[in-house]
Amino acid sequence: MELKDYYRSFGIDDDIYEYGKKIEDKLNERFREIEGISEINQMKVITAFKENKVSVDCFNTATGYGYDDHGRDILEKVYSDIFHTEDALVRPFIACGTHALNIALSGNLRPGDEILAPAGGPYDTLEEVIGIRPSKGSLAEYHITYSQVDLLEDYSFDYDKIKKSINNKTKLVMIQRSKGYASRPSFTIARIEELIKFIKNIKNDLIVMVDNCYGEFVELKEPSDVGADLVVGSLIKNPGGGISPLGGYICGKKKYVENAAYRLFAPGLGKEVGASLEVLRPFYQGLFLAPSVAASALKGAIFAAHCFEGMGYECIPKAGDYRTDIIQAITLKSEVCLKAFCKGIQGSSPVDGFVTPEPWDMPGYDSKVIMAAGAFIQGSSIELSADGPLREPYNVYFQGGLTYPHAKLGILKAMQEIKATMNNTL
Ligand SMILES: *Cc1c(COP(=O)(O)O)cnc(C)c1O
Secondary structure (H helix, E strand, O other), X not given: OOHHHHHHHXXXXXXXXXXXHHHHHOOHHHHHHHHHHHHHHHHHHHHXXXXXXXXXXXXXXXXXXXXXXXXXXXXXXXXXXXXXXXEEEEEOXXXXXXXXXXXXXXXXXXXXXXXXXXXXXXXXXXXXXXXXXOOOOOHHHHOOEXXXXXXXXXXXOOHHHHHHHOOOOEXXXXXXXXXXXXXXXXXXXXXXXXXXXXXXXXXXXXXXXXXXXXXXXXXXXOHHHHOOOEEEEEOOOHHXXXXXXXXXXXXXXXXXXXXXXXXXXXXXXXHXXXXXXXXXXXXXXXXXXHHHHHHHHHHHHHHHHHHHHHOOOEEEOOOOOOOOOOOEXXXXXXXXXXXXXXXXXXXXXXXXXXXXXXXXXXXXXXXXXXXXXXXXXXXXXXXXXXXXXXXXXXXXXXXXXXXXXXXXXXXXXXXXXXXXXXXXXX
């Protein structure tokens, strides 16, 4: 069978296949740039492995309390080297990105302290952590307050308001690199650097925490290279390379990482405990693959943006924009298109490729969400996936793809499903 026949067997019409091919032919140069960044990040990772003498011994684990879990301690050194931080906490006990952010926040804040979000609201699930939406055990219940400065209309930082919002209670500044379910652009490392400089100039001892979800290995630098005191993310996103079965990381200044570890485990115990059991090899292997996997996902995102912009849909970021994360939002404008897009992604998946996704009330989100994910690891969004809340303007958030050919197939299939709902006219 020829390539086109395989696409046909997936129900993809020749005109969609040809449309995709034409777009792909124009992306050679862009893809080479991405590979260039990925190559440098790959070097950064291998160097850290080598300098920390990673060996097969590191894949063995302690049991019980997990004292002297050698492989775990070396892995945390490897993360510290890659992120250029004093310390790191990389554990399977961190259930997801929200959990990692929660322990970084609650470990470092005390009653009477205030959090400042200087660049708009946080990711949906953080609203309950902070208590923006009331929730049991939120930081608000512990008398930790929250203040937010929104972006200006042109998405620039509102420096005047930020300055006015920093007071003697302000303890921690929270910046989210990726846009999450918002319609703003994600913040590049250069913009994060500018914001951190401004804030530290006003109050130098603030803890700056960056939610780095989906950003790892997309640029040459990470937020910790430009002044962030804590960077936090999920191992079922970029740094897990599609191999980590769970987990999260917190990299940063030693005392802040320690505070987070005291919260994750118990005061006094901290990083000393926690046997890693069977996850060390996949943590290492996933991190090794991560720069290359992030590049595949990025190529998929760029391909998707070019395809959908060409059909008249608004894309955030725009097809030609510089990228700092792997997320591609596409404004689909209607519920039927959103469902069709997700159906296409699901239908091209290696796992559960035969099912149709339906919207549901996901814990932590305030409107129904539809998710397409035929993933090896549940909820793993470094694998090809698409999701979106069922609310105006019906944005789909498309991300991941462990391999570029899979991402491409998913996008063509999504276009095909949209074409089918629109009575065969695109
Ligand atoms: C994914 C994500 C999180 C955390 O999500 P989990 O589903 O808890 O892993 C937090 N912030 C951003 C920007 C994210 O993309």
